Amino acid sequence: MNKVNSLTASTVPFIDLFWNQCEATPHRIAVVQEDCSWTYQDLLSQSCKIAQSLLRDGVEQGDRVGICLDRSPIAIASMLGIHLAGAAFVPLDPEYPTERLRYMLEDAEIRTLIGHAKYQPLFDAGSCDDQSVHPSAGLNWIEASDLLAIQPSPADLDRNNFPAFCGEQLAYVMYTSGSTGNPKGVLINHAALTTYCRADLDVYRLRADDRTLQFSTLTFDIAIEEIFPPLLCGSCVVVRPLERADSVNELSHLIDTHQITAVHLATAYWHQWVDLMKATDSRIPSSLRLMVVTGEKVSVDHYRRWQTICDHNVLWCNAYGPTEAT
Structure with a gap:
């Protein structure tokens, strides 16, 4: 692709490129988690159902919609559905203190939130004396399991029935950890x-x-790096199971069991994995072809250890800051 065409393509919103991919490879597997397997057509259909539900609930172009969800196919469909509705998604960590979550609701001006029922009490405004000023007051809670029960109509799968938008519009807000003061949202x-x-x-x-x-x-x-780029080339996203595997080396077990080819890991976790493989005299799983270690600089000693336990060619990369880089 020449530079002019590449620049033009880069201004097309991700959701339109994803829609094109779904039309090109409708029957390829897009997302897998344990016994759940969705084709690109399944994922598009679910995303469209979520978008239509949001639009019926009054979500408007440019709104920020919170998601408080575990890793799951419905979480990926929710991100895509929010985009189809013309809104931006804001991931909310259920492990955060309640006050921090409430700060993020107010700071991002979130009025609609898709979540799993077990997390709804985190956003309950009942404990506030003056609910009229509480950020959870008036929050439209959408239960994720209810979205799965919605039956799509033919109109749900027509791109013309969803808002059109330009590349300058907001796609998502990613909050920092807020370890020193309040978390800050990156647009x-x-x-x-x-x-x-x-x-x-x-x-x-x-x-x-x-x-x-x-x-x-x-x-x-x-x-973001694990989910979005693979969906533009017709490949499969394998969502980590919620329950931990009964294995000494859980990550290697996951890679072997699901024939994973690409893994992105935080640097500290990668260091631990390398140490574990060395301690148990294990080798790098043979299916792995891409290893991206991200977040901070890696230890040179750990990279050298990696080289001693890898028997095949692996594209190995050390990457920093996908939020800052965008």
Whole structure:
């Protein structure tokens, strides 16, 4: 692709490129988690149902919609559905203190939230003396399991029935951890997301036969890298099971069991994994072809250890700051 065409393509909102991919490969597997397997057509249909539900509930173009969800296919469909509705998604970590979550609701001006029922008490305004000023007051809670029960209509699968928007519009807000003071939201627009995904496809040489492990929590920016670029090349996102595997080396077990080809890990976790493999005299799983270690600089000693336990060619990358880079 020449530079002019590449620049033009990078301004197309991600959701339109995803829609095109679904039309090109409707029967390829897009998302897998344990016994759940969705094709690209399934994922598009579910995303459209969510978008229509949001639009019926009054979500408008440019609104911010919160998601408080575990790693799951419905979480991925919710992100895409929010985009189809013309809104931006804001991941909310259920492990955060309640006051921090309430701050984020107010700061991001979230009035609609998609979540799992077990997390709804975190956003309950009942404990506030003056509910009229509580950020949870008037919050439209959408139960994720209810979205799965909605039956799509033919109109749900027509792109013309959803808002059109430009690359400058907001795609998502990613909050920092807030370890020192309140967390700060980083605003990412659609053009930035598309450009980032295309760079990922190029640098990491993503392929249609890849199987990328969705390992991170949704509030960590690695999750964006695990989910969005693979969906632009017709490959499969394998969502980490919620229950831990009964294995000494859980990550290697996941990679072997699901024939994972691409893994993105925070640096500290990667260091631990390398140490565990060395301690148990294990080898790098043979299916792995892409290893991205992200977040901070890696230990040179750990990289040298990695080289001693890897018997095949692996594209190994150390990456920093996908949120900042966009």
